[in-house]
Amino acid sequence: MQELLIIAVGSAIVNNVVLSQFLGLCPFVGVSKKVETAAGMGGAVIFVITLSSFVTSCIYKFILYPKFDYLQTIVFILVIAALVQLVEMFLKKSMPPLHKSLGVYLPLITTNCAVLGVALKNVQQDYGILHGVVNGFFTAVGFTIAIIIMAGLREKMEYNNIPKAFAGSAIVLVTAGLMAIAFFGFSGVI
Numbered sequence: 001m002q003e004l005l006i007i008a009v010g011s012a013i014v015n016n017v018v019l020s021q022f023l024g025l026c027p028f029v030g031v032s033k034k035v036e037t038a039a040g041m042g043g044a045v046i047f048v049i050t051l052s053s054f055v056t057s058c059i060y061k062f063i064l065y066p067k068f069d070y071l072q073t074i075v076f077i078l079v080i081a082a083l084v085q086l087v088e089m090f091l092k093k094s095m096p097p098l099h100k101s102l103g104v105y106l107p108l109i110t111t112n113c114a115v116l117g118v119a120l121k122n123v124q125q126d127y128g129i130l131h132g133v134v135n136g137f138f139t140a141v142g143f144t145i146a147i148i149i150m151a152g153l154r155e156k157m158e159y160n161n162i163p164k165a166f167a168g169s170a171i172v173l174v175t176a177g178l179m180a181i182a183f184f185g186f187s188g189v190i
Contacts, residue, residue: 053136
């Protein structure tokens, strides 16, 4: 149980996928304009990463290892693409406003390197199925925490006078850098 807690805290806070590993920056910067949209993207990412961690761990353990180990990246990409399509169809039918607000960033979860990075990390760290799912879930929770904080900050920054040199993407990247420094403070926790 203690090992699972260490994986959970490490994945969500200490080794935050966006702020310390710099994976998943495209949706992090693109979807973090409004808190509602960021929360919706976070929920979709939580679902996709958790489910892909489970499915890829099972496929790796029961099918790929040890004979077809070299196929892991291709198989993982296919699994992730299929799961993202399922999420997109579900959101389109059940939550059309959220589907519309996420726009092109929802299918981009397929190419989100954070999703593939978690699946590969689970294999590299030799996590079992339970440990891999816990790692995936809390990595996605860390992504959601980071994107919601960024969205809240961006909503507040709309009302500030920002110099022209920092307007637009520049202030977003500076803010992301400052958030990364703040999250670096958690590195001594584990």
